[in-house]
Amino acid sequence: MTQHAITLDVDGERYELAVEARRLLSDVLRDLGRTGVHVGCEHGVCGACTVQVDGAPMRACLLFAVQLEGQAIRTVAALGDNGGLDGLQQAFHDVHGLQCGFCTPGLLMTLDALLRERAELDEATIREVVSGHLCRCTGYDNIVEAVQLALRRRAKAA
Amino acid sequence: MSEPRAVGRALPRTEDRRFLLGQGRYLDDITIPGALEVCFVRSPHAHAEIRAIDTAAARALPGVVAVITGADLAGEITTLRMAPAITGVRPTEIAPLPSDKVRFVGDPVACVIACDRYVAEDAAELVEVDYVPLPAIASMAGAAAEDAALVDATVPHNLVAEESFSAGDPEGAFRRAAQVVEARFVQHRQTHLPIETRGIACVFDPGREHLTVHTGNQAPHPLRTALAARLGLSESQITVISPDVGGGFGQKIALLREELVVAALARRLGRPVRWREDRLENLLASLHAREETVTVQAAVDGLGRLLGLRARIEADMGAYCFFPANYMMRVVGMILPGPYRLRDYAFDLRVHLTNKCPAGPMRAPMAITSWVMEGTMDAIARALDADPVEIRRRNLLEDADLPYVTATGERYHSISSRGTMEAALDGLDYVAFRAAQAERRDRGELVGLGICNVVESTTYGSAFYKAAGIPGSGHETATVKVEPSGACSVAVGLMTSGQGYETTLAQAAAEGLGVDPGAVRVLIGNTDIAPYGMGARGSRGAAAGGGAAYLAGRRLQEKVLAIAAHLLNRNSSDGLALEAGHVMQRAGGGLQPSGLTLADIARVAFLDPLGLPDGMEPGLHVTTSYDPPPMTYSNSTHLCAIAVDRVTGMVRIERYLAAHDSGTVINPLVVEGQLHGAIAMGLSGALFEELVYDDQGQMLSGSLADYLIATATELPAIELIEHARPDAMTPLGIKGMAEGGVMGSIGAVCNAVADALAPLGICIDSQPLTPARLSALIAAAKRA
Numbered sequence: 001m002t003q004h005a006i007t008l009d010v011d012g013e014r015y016e017l018a019v020e021a022r023r024l025l026s027d028v029l030r031d032l033g034r035t036g037v038h039v040g041c042e043h044g045v046c047g048a049c050t051v052q053v054d055g056a057p058m059r060a061c062l063l064f065a066v067q068l069e070g071q072a073i074r075t076v077a078a079l080g081d082n083g084g085l086d087g088l089q090q091a092f093h094d095v096h097g098l099q100c101g102f103c104t105p106g107l108l109m110t111l112d113a114l115l116r117e118r119a120e121l122d123e124a125t126i127r128e129v130v131s132g133h134l135c136r137c138t139g140y141d142n143i144v145e146a147v148q149l150a151l152r153r154r155a156k157a158a
Numbered sequence: 159m160s161e162p163r164a165v166g167r168a169l170p171r172t173e174d175r176r177f178l179l180g181q182g183r184y185l186d187d188i189t190i191p192g193a194l195e196v197c198f199v200r201s202p203h204a205h206a207e208i209r210a211i212d213t214a215a216a217r218a219l220p221g222v223v224a225v226i227t228g229a230d231l232a233g234e235i236t237t238l239r240m241a242p243a244i245t246g247v248r249p250t251e252i253a254p255l256p257s258d259k260v261r262f263v264g265d266p267v268a269c270v271i272a273c274d275r276y277v278a279e280d281a282a283e284l285v286e287v288d289y290v291p292l293p294a295i296a297s298m299a300g301a302a303a304e305d306a307a308l309v310d311a312t313v314p315h316n317l318v319a320e321e322s323f324s325a326g327d328p329e330g331a332f333r334r335a336a337q338v339v340e341a342r343f344v345q346h347r348q349t350h351l352p353i354e355t356r357g358i359a360c361v362f363d364p365g366r367e368h369l370t371v372h373t374g375n376q377a378p379h380p381l382r383t384a385l386a387a388r389l390g391l392s393e394s395q396i397t398v399i400s401p402d403v404g405g406g407f408g409q410k411i412a413l414l415r416e417e418l419v420v421a422a423l424a425r426r427l428g429r430p431v432r433w434r435e436d437r438l439e440n441l442l443a444s445l446h447a448r449e450e451t452v453t454v455q456a457a458v459d460g461l462g463r464l465l466g467l468r469a470r471i472e473a474d475m476g477a478y479c480f481f482p483a484n485y486m487m488r489v490v491g492m493i494l495p496g497p498y499r500l501r502d503y504a505f506d507l508r509v510h511l512t513n514k515c516p517a518g519p520m521r522a523p524m525a526i527t528s529w530v531m532e533g534t535m536d537a538i539a540r541a542l543d544a545d546p547v548e549i550r551r552r553n554l555l556e557d558a559d560l561p562y563v564t565a566t567g568e569r570y571h572s573i574s575s576r577g578t579m580e581a582a583l584d585g586l587d588y589v590a591f592r593a594a595q596a597e598r599r600d601r602g603e604l605v606g607l608g609i610c611n612v613v614e615s616t617t618y619g620s621a622f623y624k625a626a627g628i629p630g631s632g633h634e635t636a637t638v639k640v641e642p643s644g645a646c647s648v649a650v651g652l653m654t655s656g657q658g659y660e661t662t663l664a665q666a667a668a669e670g671l672g673v674d675p676g677a678v679r680v681l682i683g684n685t686d687i688a689p690y691g692m693g694a695r696g697s698r699g700a701a702a703g704g705g706a707a708y709l710a711g712r713r714l715q716e717k718v719l720a721i722a723a724h725l726l727n728r729n730s731s732d733g734l735a736l737e738a739g740h741v742m743q744r745a746g747g748g749l750q751p752s753g754l755t756l757a758d759i760a761r762v763a764f765l766d767p768l769g770l771p772d773g774m775e776p777g778l779h780v781t782t783s784y785d786p787p788p789m790t791y792s793n794s795t796h797l798c799a800i801a802v803d804r805v806t807g808m809v810r811i812e813r814y815l816a817a818h819d820s821g822t823v824i825n826p827l828v829v830e831g832q833l834h835g836a837i838a839m840g841l842s843g844a845l846f847e848e849l850v851y852d853d854q855g856q857m858l859s860g861s862l863a864d865y866l867i868a869t870a871t872e873l874p875a876i877e878l879i880e881h882a883r884p885d886a887m888t889p890l891g892i893k894g895m896a897e898g899g900v901m902g903s904i905g906a907v908c909n910a911v912a913d914a915l916a917p918l919g920i921c922i923d924s925q926p927l928t929p930a931r932l933s934a935l936i937a938a939a940k941r942a
Contacts (some may be wrong), residue, residue, distance in 0.1 A: 020276070022276070023276070034180075035180070035182075035183075035184075035186070035187035036179075036181070036182075038184070038353075038354070038404070040353045040354065040355075040404075041437040041862050042436060042437060043861055043863070045861070045862035045863060046353055046437075046862060048353055076179070076180030077180050079179070079180070085175065089178040089179070092178055093170050093174045093175070093178060094170055096171065096827045096830065096831045098174060098177055098178070099656035099657070099658070099831055099835060100352075100354070100403060100404050100405045100655055100656030101174075101176075101177025101178075101656070102182075102184065102352075102353045102354045102404030103353050104177050104178060105177075108178070123875075126870075127870040127871050128870075128871060130869070130870035131869035131870045131871040132869075133869075134353060134862070134867055135353070136351055136352060136405050136407070136835075136867070137831075137835045138831060138834055138838070139834035139835050139837060139838030139839075139873055139876065140838065140869070140870035141834050141873075141875055141876055142830075142831060142834065143870070144870060144875075
């Protein structure tokens with residue numbers, strides 16, 4: 001199959017790659033060592049593969065890598081605070097917002113983008129946003145609580 | 159004994175950090191250089207003879223290494239013979255891959271091995287299978303029909319298990335009854351749906367003749383035993399390494415065919431081979447669950463007191479038996495009476511083969527029992543025009559009844575069902591709820607409350623298996639070690655798939671040993687490191703695994719203190735204790751530091767063994783096995799308050815409360831999470847999830863756009879009330895829990911919808927309660 005030369009910007013690093021047109025962004029990112037991009041359904045429903053493209057959360061399994069030329073891709077590897085947990089991750093830890101952890105990176109990428117835009121969120125809005133992700137372990141309550149805790153802590157620190 | 163210090167603390171989990179940083183190591187994250195990838199060719203027919211398989215075109219595709227069919231594997235893998243010595247269970251066999259006929263849509267018939275998954279999928283499309291379709295059995299009724307086609311030629315009438323049980327005098331009870339209440343409960347086909355699908359990666363080292371297997375599995379040692387038997391290897395020639403597991407829920411326990419074939423291929427080809435199931439395969443052909451129907455007749459007196467019960471239990475096993483066919487339904491029959499006083503009880507069970515995906519245990523395989531008993535209580539209340547709570551109060555076992563041996567011989571010694579029910583009703587304010595419900599009904603709203611009392615059989619001891627005639631053991635083993643530096647570890651054969659064992663087993667071992675939980679490293683998921691374990695099934699992790707870890711720690715503490723007594727020139731270790739790694743000695747009214755630490759003791763035990771008491775073995779390690787009582791129970795009461803939209807049929811959950819007695823809790827945060835998750839799974843299954851087959855046996859739910867699971871907007875905030883009573887029989891009083899939430903939520907939400915729709919004359923006897931179904935029922939009731 002024909003290989004296409006592309007340049008990808010992943011977590012601030014530039015990669016010159018040759019990929020087949022059909023190769024999914026999720027697979028290419030995993031090949032680049034971004035194994036936090038989890039593949040759960042490959043049809044855009046579960047949300048485990050969510051990354052940010054130019055700041056917006058997107059399903060990496062619904063994109064071909066060749067479509068991403070020149071756009072800034074951010075994965076869960078770019079989150080964190082100097083190797084430690086950032087505010088949102090810490091809140092997930094503190095309130096038991098994860099169990100098996102497979103859906104967690106995708107959720108973090110969606111919620112990180114949301115928290116960059118919004119300083120206050122009511123529970124219904126948080127649930128609406130979280131509803132774009134499937135989690136089979138937690139029942140979502142503690143995920144919602146983690147977002148609320150992260151917001152409260154950020155407001156207090158400001 | 160001093161107060162527990164490690165157990166009972168709501169410690170955030172130690173495993174979280176790597177998951178939050180995207181540094182988990184799930185199966186696909188393990189790099190194996192040169193690994194080939196596999197794609198299975200699957201049957202498009204529910205039932206068909208395989209006349210020929212042409213693999214030439216697939217083999218010719220560049221990048222394809224081999225294409226394998228069942229015939230190729232016959233000499234390398236033995237068939238799975240499922241023939242438990244149980245009356246009424248038909249023996250069955252499963253070939254590695256079928257070569258005579260396919261039995262369900264998704265049945266694997268060939269396997270392509272290629273340089274990568276994209277090429278393997280291309281080649282799989284080129285495999286030509288010549289099928290001759292056969293009549294398909296798509297339902298239990300179809301399976302039982304006269305002249306039905308046989309799913310398995312060796313199983314007459316497609317009836318793979320049947321059993322009858324009777325205790326006491328059911329006939330007499332029905333003769334004495336003031337009234338006989340009948341009810342029917344039809345549960346639909348669902349699946350586990352771990353967000354990480356199944357997979358395996360195998361490396362065979364021909365020089366050492368050793369097979370290394372990476373696979374997310376809840377029971378690595380039993381999996382190794384099964385692999386060795388099927389591949390003709392010794393168990394010591396196989397290492398099973400279970401990496402981080404993205405959810406299991408029972409789907410990742412048994413050795414299924416795909417994993418077995420991949421392991422055989424790694425040996426045959428002498429190259430690493432890996433396979434990861436895609437979501438379509440997971441929905442179509444992994445394991446399904448829960449398709450069961452129970453009908454009951456309850457004999458009651460004039461006050462609604464249960465005099466006798468007859469149950470008829472039927473289950474759809476699908477096309478193959480990866481588990482003894484009677485296993486799950488027998489447990490359903492045995493525990494059905496739950497928390498209610500019942501002496502005269504009989505059940506019949508029948509398990510059918512159909513041309514559908516094989517069934518396996520899914521989180522709370524006995525879940526239907528709570529819905530059946532609680533739905534029966536509601537049916538009694540409706541028949542007598544009585545309050546459903548009052549009917550339950552008349553029938554519930556009270557503290558004064560304990561210990562209580564049930565009609566099926568189960569022994570309850572520490573349940574507290576009346577306590578959890580009253581706590582839950584108080585939490586809701588039951589009287590106020592009924593008053594508000596009446597007002598809202600007058601305004602035309604469809605409002606209902608469902609009540610569900612649960613007795614969860616959490617931990618099966620060996621005695622239970624023996625009594626049930628099921629091969630297996632309930633024991634678990636732990637090794638607690640201290641290294642020369644004083645570093646501590648506990649190794650257990652259980653494997654976690656999100657339950658937090660890396661935190662809770664550390665707490666249990668630390669409690670026994672007398673160190674801080676953070677000082678204990680948990681070693682799980684490697685059959686070469688951990689002692690043989692029976693695996694994470696049911697809710698046995700806390701009582702069996704935690705019990706073993708605690709007891710091993712305590713025994714090691716005894717050795718540590720014996721050494722300390724010797725070093726302190728004391729006659730015995732009486733009056734000594736290990737706390738947070740410091741040897742304490744009784745002085746005055748309390749404990750004072752002796753100056754010795756665990757590290758000091760470890761240094762002597764390893765590096766100065768002549769300084770040990772005479773005759774003592776050097777080193778610091780203890781391996782202990784613990785076999786729990788025949789059965790351990792936790793209990794809970796679930797209340798679900800809902801409103802049904804008259805037009806859309808959508809169920810809105812307005813409040814959800816659960817009062818639970820989980821005994822001594824190792825980590826309250828983890829227990830809360832397990833309750834949330836179990837309740838969510840039950841609600842999701844009862845309200846939305848359904849694997850639909852058409853009458854030709856075609857599966858219509860092949861994507862997550864068809865198989866709907868509940869999201870954050872459909873699920874409620876869950877209110878929990880703790881009502882703990884430590885178990886009288888287990889170490890520390892641990893009861894275990896993790897499945898009761900599924901049982902409770904299915905019963906509670908079904909009963910709530912039944913309550914809401916009762917004024918319209920609608921009877922809810924089947925799930926799922928989807929908006930489409932409920933709106934159709936409401937529309938039909940209006941027309942009537």
